[in-house]
Amino acid sequence: MAKRAHYRNAPITEALIDLRITHAQDFSLNDLEKMGEAIADRYPTQEPMYLQSGQITFQQPGDPAQIEATHQHGGFRFISQNKQQIVQVQMDGFTFSTLAPYDRWESFRDEARRLWELYRSAAKVEYITRAAVRYINRIDIPGESTRLEDYLRTYPEVSSDMPNEGIIANFFMQLQLWQDDLDCLLIVNETAVPPPEDVETATSIQLDFDLFREPFEEPWPADKDAAVWSFLEQLHDRKNEVFQASITDATRRLIS
Secondary structure, three states: OOOOOOOOOOOEEEEEEEEEEEEOOOOOHHHHHHHHHHOOOOOOEEEEEEEEEEEEEOOOOOOOOEEEEEEEEEEEEEEOOOOOEEEEEEOOEEEEEEEOOOOOHHHHHHHHHHHHHHHHHHOOEEEEEEEEEEEEEEEEEEOOOOOHHHOEOOOOOOOOOOOOOOOOOOOEEEEEEEEOOOOEEEEEEEEEEOOOOOOOOEEEEEEEEEEEEOOOOOOEEHHHOHHHHHHHHHHHHHHHHHHHHHEOHHHHHHHO
16 A cells, blocks of 8 residues: 655645445435434535436438427535535435535545445445545645656646747546556546636646446445455555656645
8 A cells, every 4th residue: 555645735626435336226316315314403505406318319311300308306415514524315326525625535435435325324325336535636736837857747738849849738647557456446537727816827737537347247235345345445545656656756845
């Protein structure tokens, strides 16, 4: 396990734990609403969540398209008093997220597990089909002109033969990296984002790590979910390793 570094100015803007499930046939939205009542003291704001889908059909060549849209109530979003923590409970899964300022993994994980236990009971969970940890970071680099390689070790490289090759107005890069030892996928998204309003001259880079496993052939039984939380712990440790491998000492000085 990689040594955990705790940064005073951690660049994490959002952290998420996500679990997808299958459930018993007699589970309904009313069961999720009751869960909201049980946590209303800490998560007083309740918002409905809707699933939207559409279909476009053509009767004959040249005929105008017929568009059908559906709008289905799929779950609830419960928001904490300080608006920092959000619980999303749906018919097919559970998501817990926390916004900046991020504290530490242990407190985030423990609250997620407490809420998961309530959801597991309310949703009559039978199997867990997907487990994920996602961390979204924003690194604010001072100055008007920035060389990405000074702050990042993974970045888009432009050919030196390209005219004005040193000027990147914007970019988006995605890497999908299989993690063989964990039997999971790591998706790295890196892109330029608007800097915070209180910083006049800065380049802001979003560094997004999404680690997940979808065990379709062998889903986790709900009564064995201790194995899932052990796996989430491994995903978090891998996220730490990947973050450290993605930044330079200049970035570490910015967030220390």
